[in-house]
Amino acid sequence: QVQLxxxxxxxxxxxxxxxxxxxxSGDTFTSHSYHSVxxxxxAPGQGLEWMGRLMASLDTTNYAPKFQGRVTITADKSTSxxxxxxxxxxxxxxxxxxxxxxxxFINDAFDIWGQGTRITVSS
Amino acid sequence: xxxxxxxxxxxxxxxxxxxxxCTGTSSDIGIFNYVSWYQQHPGKxxxxxxxxxxxxxxxxxxxxxxxxxGNTASLTISxxxxxxxADYYCSSYTSSATRYVFGTGTxxxxx
Numbered sequence: 001q002v003q004l005x006x007x008x009x010x011x012x013x014x015x016x017x018x019x020x021x022x023x024x025s026g027d028t029f030t031s032h033s034y035h036s037v038x039x040x041x042x043a044p045g046q047g048l049e050w051m052g053r054l055m056a057s058l059d060t061t062n063y064a065p066k067f068q069g070r071v072t073i074t075a076d077k078s079t080s081x082x083x084x085x086x087x088x089x090x091x092x093x094x095x096x097x098x099x100x101x102x103x104x105f106i107n108d109a110f111d112i113w114g115q116g117t118r119i120t121v122s123s
Numbered sequence: 124x125x126x127x128x129x130x131x132x133x134x135x136x137x138x139x140x141x142x143x144x145c146t147g148t149s150s151d152i153g154i155f156n157y158v159s160w161y162q163q164h165p166g167k168x169x170x171x172x173x174x175x176x177x178x179x180x181x182x183x184x185x186x187x188x189x190x191x192x193g194n195t196a197s198l199t200i201s202x203x204x205x206x207x208x209a210d211y212y213c214s215s216y217t218s219s220a221t222r223y224v225f226g227t228g229t230x231x232x233x234x
């Protein structure tokens with residue numbers, strides 16, 4: 001059974017950076033079952049927002065224009081872990097951050113989600 | 124890229140049918156059949172319910188169905204059950220660099 005397990009909650013100061021990890025178990029994200037892994041976020045009481053993705057080939061990333069320049073998605077193939085780094089944090093970045101799999105057989109929806117990582121930005 | 128428009132809330136009695144609309148534009152729902160629906164219970168991660176407009180994800184009961192007409196997609200829940208009470212979000216692939224846009228969310232209440 002494929003699972004995505006994310007790192008724990010963090011509290012960060014404005015202007016700092018945060019890195020969130022997402023480890024795949026039960027399958028590797030470089031397998032043929034993955035199309036990509038995306039990062040999404042949900043501010044308190046708000047809807048979902050797509051931030052960017054890493055293709056299963058590991059050689060291509062796409063970022064939403066809103067986050068371009070502040071977000072970096074990388075992966076460690078040896079541990080099947082995908083990372084989200086968000087820099088220049090501001091209070092509006094306070095949210096629950098999710099990683100999610102877009103499987104190859106769907107290719108444009110997210111069928112497996114991590115449990116979420118709460119990031120709080122506060123001085 | 125603006126969010127897709129959903130009604131803020133929809134309610135129904137057990138056993139009834141409800142429909143949630145999701146209105147986009149000719150840059151997303153209008154030109155792509157990559158519409159998906161997610162169910163989210165409080166404090167939980169979203170769960171994929173439908174993809175490609177009307178295909179049910181694994182384990183999703185056939186009470187859930189989807190359709191699309193023009194720039195609007197719809198999710199119908201037939202035979203409403205207490206456990207269906209949750210927030211529902213639509214999503215679509217978009218021709219913009221944002222790639223994926225989500226709906227504003229609909230809170231479903233089972234009376």
